[in-house]
Amino acid sequence: MSSGEPAAVSIPIHDHHGKAPATSSAVPAAAAAAAPAAAPAVAPRKVGIPFFRRGDHHRGSRCLAFLDFILRIAAFGPALAAAISTGTSDETLSVFTEFYQFRARFDDFPAFLFFLVANAIVAGYLVLSLPFSAVLVIRPQTIGLRLLLLVCDMIMAAMLTAAASAAAAIVDLAHNGNLRANWVAICMQFHGFCQRTSGSVVASFLTVVILMFLVILAACSIRKR
Amino acid sequence: MTKDGSVMEHGEISSKAPLVAPVAAGVNRAVAVVDTFLRFIAIIGTIGSAIAMGTTNETLPFFTQFIQFEAKYSDLPSFTFFVAANAVVCTYLVLSIPLSIVHILRPRARYSRLFLVFFDTAMLALLTAGASAAAAIVYLAHKGNVRANWFSICQQFDSFCERISGSLIGSFAAMVLLVVLITLSAFALARRH
Numbered sequence: 138m139s140s141g142e143p144a145a146v147s148i149p150i151h152d153h154h155g156k157a158p159a160t161s162s163a164v165p166a167a168a169a170a171a172a173p174a175a176a177p178a179v180a181p182r183k184v185g186i187p188f189f190r191r192g193d194h195h196r197g198s199r200c201l202a203f204l205d206f207i208l209r210i211a212a213f214g215p216a217l218a219a220a221i222s223t224g225t226s227d228e229t230l231s232v233f234t235e236f237y238q239f240r241a242r243f244d245d246f247p248a249f250l251f252f253l254v255a256n257a258i259v260a261g262y263l264v265l266s267l268p269f270s271a272v273l274v275i276r277p278q279t280i281g282l283r284l285l286l287l288v289c290d291m292i293m294a295a296m297l298t299a300a301a302s303a304a305a306a307i308v309d310l311a312h313n314g315n316l317r318a319n320w321v322a323i324c325m326q327f328h329g330f331c332q333r334t335s336g337s338v339v340a341s342f343l344t345v346v347i348l349m350f351l352v353i354l355a356a357c358s359i360r361k362r
Numbered sequence: 363m364t365k366d367g368s369v370m371e372h373g374e375i376s377s378k379a380p381l382v383a384p385v386a387a388g389v390n391r392a393v394a395v396v397d398t399f400l401r402f403i404a405i406i407g408t409i410g411s412a413i414a415m416g417t418t419n420e421t422l423p424f425f426t427q428f429i430q431f432e433a434k435y436s437d438l439p440s441f442t443f444f445v446a447a448n449a450v451v452c453t454y455l456v457l458s459i460p461l462s463i464v465h466i467l468r469p470r471a472r473y474s475r476l477f478l479v480f481f482d483t484a485m486l487a488l489l490t491a492g493a494s495a496a497a498a499i500v501y502l503a504h505k506g507n508v509r510a511n512w513f514s515i516c517q518q519f520d521s522f523c524e525r526i527s528g529s530l531i532g533s534f535a536a537m538v539l540l541v542v543l544i545t546l547s548a549f550a551l552a553r554r555h
Contacts, residue, residue: 240509241509241510245507245508245509245510246507246509246510247501248498248501280552281552283552284548284549284552287548288545288548291483291486291541291544291545292541294483294486294487295486295487295490295537295541298486298487298490298491298494299490299491299493299494300494301491302490302491302492302494302495302498303494303495303497303498304498305495306440306494306495306496306498306499307498307502309439309440310499310502310512311510313439315437315438317432317433317437317438318437318438318503318512318513318515319513320510320512320513321510321511321512323510345487349483349484349487352479352483352544353479353480353483355548356476356479356480356547356548356551357476359548359551359552360472360473360475360476360551
């Protein structure tokens with residue numbers, strides 16, 4: 138090399154990654170080259186870049202994962218409310234005969250028992266899957282976790298649909314009765330019990346809709362990658 | 363130049379890239395074949411359930427002066443919904459068979475798989491709703507409810523009861539198959555092409 142600048146020709150010229158060889162022959166140029174050389178050294182480390190900025194390659198996936206997280210929190214509310222509302226439904230009529238007290242509770246109907254248990258399970262599942270969803274926001278490229286969440290969400294949605302529609306069938310029977318089978322509509326007498334269970338069925342169906350949307354969202358973000 | 367900087371000769375075959383693509387397409391193709399097969403079975407299940415429930419009609423041999431004791435599926439709204447839901451899901455499955463066959467021929471299709479996942483999920487929800495509403499009423503028909511004074515009608519209408527209980531099986535089997543179908547489609551979407 139030239140002997141005119143002894144302190145400047147210390148940068149090695151390695152052409153591994155196709156970068157332009159750094160040949161700085163003056164000290165100010167070396168100092169100026171040190172700053173942009175530091176920035177490309179930081180950029181390949183993904184931890185340094187904050188979320189949702191322009192340099193984030195996974196911005197779309199991160200947005201979907203964040204939406205997934207928010208929807209899980211939103212679905213937890215109605216599921217828990219439906220479970221609690223059904224569990225505390227207990228109405229005793231003020232009329233009674235010598236032998237019999239008229240009373241309605243959720244465990245008189247096996248469908249409501251199944252409904253309560255299914256809502257409790259789904260509410261617990263939604264809470265337990267929140268950390269996994271948070272991990273997906275931080276690391277959007279884990280596809281296996283997304284697939285697992287999709288399958289579990291779908292199974293929970295199917296179970297909750299089954300429980301909600303069984304309870305809805307019983308609620309419909311309680312409201313309208315059935316002439317042919319000679320089943321009397323009990324809502325005429327048990328007002329509060331009827332209102333409670335009807336409301337919790339509606340809340341449960343809302344959770345079902347959110348869970349189905351979560352499944353679609355997971356499938357979209359798997360495709361997007 | 364390849365990624366690690368080593369220069370390759372012109373006639374040299376890279377050991378990794380060309381083998382992965384046919385294997386991945388082969389797995390996706392197998393998934394699509396299983397998908398089509400399961401759809402056929404689900405069609406049989408749903409149509410069997412719809413027909414079994416829809417042709418229920420039992421008339422008891424005794425009658426009073428004013429009323430003839432008769433039981434049909436349309437006497438209970440849950441059963442009407444069950445028949446309707448099974449019919450809709452069966453129609454959807456028949457219409458989705460061509461799309462499934464397209465996936466066998468083109469294993470790398472992604473948008474159409476997503477389309478199929480979306481509608482499969484909707485049909486799963488509909489079928490589950492219909493099947494479990496009917497199951498709740500069938501349970502009530504078998505056991506009755508002491509507290510609400512609902513009498514179990516199975517004690518009188520034997521063959522009607524057997525029919526409606528048996529028609530639930532095909533519907534629940536189709537539900538399980540739909541769950542498997544959605545899982546398969548999601549798995550095929552997640553594979554790296």
